[in-house]
Amino acid sequence: MIKWLEYRNSNSKDIVKRSEGESVRILGWVSSKRVHKDKIFLSIRDRYGYLQIVATPEESSDNIFNLAKTIPVESAIAAEGIVKHDPRAPNGVELRLKDLIVISKADIWPVTKSALKSPELMYDKRHLTIRGPRSRAILLIRSGVIKAAMEYFEKNDYVLINAPTFITSAVEGGATLFKLKYFDDYAYLTQSSQFYEEAAICVFEKVYVIQPSFRAEKSRTRRHLTEFWHIEAEAAFADHDDIMKVEEELVSYMLNYLNEHYSGEIKTVKKSGIKIYEPPFPRISYDEALEILHSKGVEMEWGEDFGADEERVLSMQFDTPFFVYGYPASTRSFYHMNDPDRPEVTLSSDLMAPDGYGEITSGGQRIHDYNELYNKIISFGLDPSQYEWYLEIRKYGMPPHAGFGLGVERFMRWILELPHIRDATLFPRTPSRVYP
């Protein structure tokens, strides 16, 4: 057995710094191939990117030249060659092939030029199509999104916690939970870690989670997944204004982080790059939003929630992300705290992306008083016994607190202007897809 990691002494990134004529060994996959009579171009992909290998009859033996000619794309290979700096090569540098070893030969690659136009095929073969340059770039950026969020929270003394996936009661209230067998009983998949965060803030003050949430909504749109990654945070002693500041700082921090560390990948996905927004973001009240809509001829009564059309009209008024706050209590879940100065509205807000990309975050101040929460559960027609532990936290020193949730894939779809939210995930889950 050959120790491949010891065989390798360079890669697609390192080779740029190597001097002309040096002999190096690399590992990777043949991402594409162009065969001429006396010249073969192989594009090799490794962890760091792409590298061109050129084979000619003069520099390679007949066996190696023929191997390069016939090797199927996406075969895993080891190659040795001479470094040549050449402006005609994609990165200004290439490898003149001396030796080629097929570590694992590939079958005929099923992803053809026209297959790229077939979303269904692309996602049926997602285990293969993720190797494409665009998917590769998006998924690298995704790892940057998670890293940026963690870095922001760690710098601000938040504690990372992990919440359960199996739960027994709904955060939002009902029909959108996935139900599954749990031994002799039933359990559900979580749709938010918020309640668990609220328990945890009484020991850590500030907590965050980054994990999947599940929604059993048959939403046939380009901004819904049944399984999405949720960045959620909760802070004790914080009020609604405090948490909006956290949200805009986080979003801005992530944008700057990505711009700094992932500019190459971003360019692959979106030539113009991402836009950077600095806090504070504009804030408009629900009432002001309603006025704007009325002035644009949208018919809507106070107390109704905004639909997709309304959100679109609103977002046209801004070229930055913006908050809409002060939603009527009837439009928000039971745990939202009502404004003491104006009980018909809640201390809550949504952060909307510009250009019609929709809600990016949703948050607000939670009810910390036991009786207030109990009465609101009743008034929403819900059963307090379903929320026993959640209520009980309020009996043991629950301070005012606030929190929010951000959808990772929605955030990515917005900043990268992806045509569909599934493009932001490795293996998307939608109402019609749980495979592969």
Added chain:
RNA sequence: GCCGGGGUAGCUCAGAAGGUAGAGCGCCGGGCUGUUAACCCGGUGGUCGCCGGUUCGAGUCCGGCCCCCGGCGCCA
């Protein structure tokens, strides 16, 4: 759940008026100036989503069903 669009070669699609199907890409063979999802020539390739009906004859007309895509509702 509601509304709209669509299922024809491995893939993307064309096929108004019923007469057992075409192109491009892929694949195979050959050619080829440093190619970037290379290009050129030739070849290969289809129970026209499924079931039933009308008809001498159905991809094309009628009925039922299944699946996919998008929008809405709901939300991140």
